[in-house]
Amino acid sequence: MKRIYLDNAATSWPKPAEVYDAVDRWQRENGAPSGRGAYDSAAATDKLVLDARRAVAQLLGASEPNRIVFTLNGTDALHLAIQGLIKPGDHVVTTVVEHNSVLRPLRQLADGRGVAVAHVGCDAEGIVSAEKVIAALNSKTKFVVVAHASNVTGALQPISEIGAELQKRGVTFVVDAAQTLGEIPLSVDELHCDLLTAPGHKGLLGPLGTGVLYVRPGVEERMMSIRTGGTGTESSSLKAPTQMPVKFEAGNLNVPGIVGLGAGVRWLAERGVAALREQAIRQTERLLDGLVGLKGLRIVGPQGAQRRVGMVSLVVEGYDPQEAAAVLATSYGIETRAGLHCAPLMHKALGTADAGGTLRLSLGPLTTDAEIDAALGALRDLVAAT
Numbered sequence: 001m002k003r004i005y006l007d008n009a010a011t012s013w014p015k016p017a018e019v020y021d022a023v024d025r026w027q028r029e030n031g032a033p034s035g036r037g038a039y040d041s042a043a044a045t046d047k048l049v050l051d052a053r054r055a056v057a058q059l060l061g062a063s064e065p066n067r068i069v070f071t072l073n074g075t076d077a078l079h080l081a082i083q084g085l086i087k088p089g090d091h092v093v094t095t096v097v098e099h100n101s102v103l104r105p106l107r108q109l110a111d112g113r114g115v116a117v118a119h120v121g122c123d124a125e126g127i128v129s130a131e132k133v134i135a136a137l138n139s140k141t142k143f144v145v146v147a148h149a150s151n152v153t154g155a156l157q158p159i160s161e162i163g164a165e166l167q168k169r170g171v172t173f174v175v176d177a178a179q180t181l182g183e184i185p186l187s188v189d190e191l192h193c194d195l196l197t198a199p200g201h202k203g204l205l206g207p208l209g210t211g212v213l214y215v216r217p218g219v220e221e222r223m224m225s226i227r228t229g230g231t232g233t234e235s236s237s238l239k240a241p242t243q244m245p246v247k248f249e250a251g252n253l254n255v256p257g258i259v260g261l262g263a264g265v266r267w268l269a270e271r272g273v274a275a276l277r278e279q280a281i282r283q284t285e286r287l288l289d290g291l292v293g294l295k296g297l298r299i300v301g302p303q304g305a306q307r308r309v310g311m312v313s314l315v316v317e318g319y320d321p322q323e324a325a326a327v328l329a330t331s332y333g334i335e336t337r338a339g340l341h342c343a344p345l346m347h348k349a350l351g352t353a354d355a356g357g358t359l360r361l362s363l364g365p366l367t368t369d370a371e372i373d374a375a376l377g378a379l380r381d382l383v384a385a386t
């Protein structure tokens with residue numbers, strides 16, 4: 001049975017061959033640390049890390065490569081942003097759309113450090129309104145954090161609109177672009193965000209264990225770094241350096257991951273994110289068109305493919321989502337993700353929490369039309385059997 005991977009919202013697979021080759025070549029032929037040596041292989045590593053930083057900076061429209069901090073994953077980037085900005089007694093505005101990587105650190109801060117958190121609701125399609133986000137601000141609001149797209153429905157949120165309003169009011173804006181960076185064309189200026197976080201292993205096509213944090217010039221001055229230690233620079237001082245990006249990058253970098261991430265982002269740039277977005281819209285429409293009208297299936301989230309990234313969440317009547325995913329995997333080789341997707345408030349708002357969540361199919365740039373048709377055939381069999 002051929003493996004059909006439709007869990008790209010968790011992590012993308014397969015990656016372009018260039019990513020595997022870059023990691024393999026660096027591991028075998030170089031292997032020297034970054035920012036710590038004056039010999040040739042260390043200089044070559046430094047150049048590869050800078051190339052990766054530059055590629056990510058160009059992709060999201062950052063002014064300079066040093067605005068990009070490399071992190072362990074999307075969660076780690078969010079931690080650097082959230083913990084770096086917060087002080088006891090602050091107020092934070094977020095939404096019910098968020099992933100636990102936002103909800104849980106905020107809950108911990110609310111429980112332990114007297115931080116107040118407002119969770120703005122969404123409409124029936126899982127979309128928040130900019131007016132409601134702005135209405136939730138108060139004089140103590142330190143920052144607003146919102147996901148660019150839901151990882152349950154794929155619904156795109158009105159980030160530019162929210163960002164423009166926050167910029168007028170001078171409120172810091174953190175955007176969780178876990179489901180959009182590399183998947184839709186975006187620029188940090190158009191989104192009006194101060195900080196943007198993303199895994200390197202989803203839309204950016206890098207290996208697992210990579211992530212990125214964009215920091216707008218000047219914002220780092222009002223952030224503490226939760227990560228201090230050896231940086232290979234200013235070693236005589238017991239104080240951590242304050243310049244970007246080392247302020248947030250103590251310890252040896254995940255160079256094999258970063259080299260692979262650089263190759264992934266260059267692959268995206270060569271093809272063009274806009275062209276890949278067109279492909280994702282076309283393939284999501286193919287999936288949605290094949291599902292619409294199937295008795296026993298309910299599609300959750302916005303209608304059509306234009307207002308969502310390449311994913312579809314389903315309620316399959318007569319099946320627990322885990323059971324449906326297990327049948328797809330064992331009988332058809334189709335790998336999907338069932339359950340609450342680490343987004344419990346989103347499922348609650350959509351009315352899908354009590355039934356165990358949804359079955360999510362998510363596409364990547366290397367997903368084929370034949371794989372989508374195979375998934376449609378399997379889902380048709382599934383509902384016919386109930």
Ligand SMILES: Cc1ncc(COP(=O)(O)O)c(C=O)c1O
Nearest residue numbers: 073074075099101147151178199
């Ligand atoms: C919306 C959203 N934010 C944050 C994350 C966390 O990313 P990571 O798994 O790389 O920590 C995810 C992962 O699924 C996500 O979907």
